[in-house]
Amino acid sequence: MSDLAEAFAGVDLWIFDLDNTLYPYPPGLWSQIDGRMGAFISDLLSVDRIEARRVQKDYFLRYGLTVRGLMKHHGVAAQDFLSYVHDVDLADIAPDPALGEALAALPGRRVIHTNSDRVHVARVLARLDIDPALFGAVHDIESTGFEPKPSPLAYDAVARAEGADPARAAMFEDAARNLLEPHKRGMRTVLLPTSCDITSAGKEGAHIHYVTDDLTGFLHSITGNSA
Numbered sequence: 001m002s003d004l005a006e007a008f009a010g011v012d013l014w015i016f017d018l019d020n021t022l023y024p025y026p027p028g029l030w031s032q033i034d035g036r037m038g039a040f041i042s043d044l045l046s047v048d049r050i051e052a053r054r055v056q057k058d059y060f061l062r063y064g065l066t067v068r069g070l071m072k073h074h075g076v077a078a079q080d081f082l083s084y085v086h087d088v089d090l091a092d093i094a095p096d097p098a099l100g101e102a103l104a105a106l107p108g109r110r111v112i113h114t115n116s117d118r119v120h121v122a123r124v125l126a127r128l129d130i131d132p133a134l135f136g137a138v139h140d141i142e143s144t145g146f147e148p149k150p151s152p153l154a155y156d157a158v159a160r161a162e163g164a165d166p167a168r169a170a171m172f173e174d175a176a177r178n179l180l181e182p183h184k185r186g187m188r189t190v191l192l193p194t195s196c197d198i199t200s201a202g203k204e205g206a207h208i209h210y211v212t213d214d215l216t217g218f219l220h221s222i223t224g225n226s227a
């Protein structure tokens with residue numbers, strides 16, 4: 001048994017973030033999404049793009065999520081906003097069937113926990129050529145009551161839905177701060193580091209148990225399959 005196989009023995013709930021975790025954000029994808037948020041707000045409030053950007057950042061900082069500010073202050077239907085901002089070109093996401101195979105070999109249940117929405121998840125998995133049926137559930141921003149990670153409420157919602165023992169769960173994330181809460185709850189944590197400053201802040205902490213930039217290889221080491 002490899003060290004990793006031993007370290008993850010007994011885990012039967014595998015929780016994956018989506019963006020930048022199951023695939024690397026292609027260059028330009030985030031700016032497409034970010035730009036569409038600005039366009040939506042600019043339209044909604046009839047303000048220029050500079051003011052729209054200020055509002056967008058303000059809501060993000062105050063509520064952890066731009067859409068919550070829009071819901072709270074402007075009565076925006078979340079789905080209108082989410083489907084608009086995620087209507088982006090995903091052609092640069094490369095198929096990754098090898099990751100699908102590595103995921104399929106994990107013992108137990110696989111789920112996705114994302115601050116994004118399930119339509120985006122389905123589109124990304126289709127691009128990756130990964131069978132969505134590999135995942136027992138998608139916990140998205142709507143099903144977690146618009147409580148984004150790293151809020152404890154987001155993890156509470158997933159814990160309620162899954163009813164699992166955190167000691168038998170592992171969480172994979174590109175945002176180090178999103179692993180604080182899983183660590184506190186006794187999950188095993190794996191960080192996929194990115195170059196993005198916001199998400200990589202605090203990646204040296206005790207809440208980061210493992211770091212890998214090769215998710216497929218890492219999963220193979222756990223399951224004992226050769227990559």
Ligand SMILES: [Mg+2]
Nearest residue numbers: 017019020174
């Ligand atoms: Mg992510």
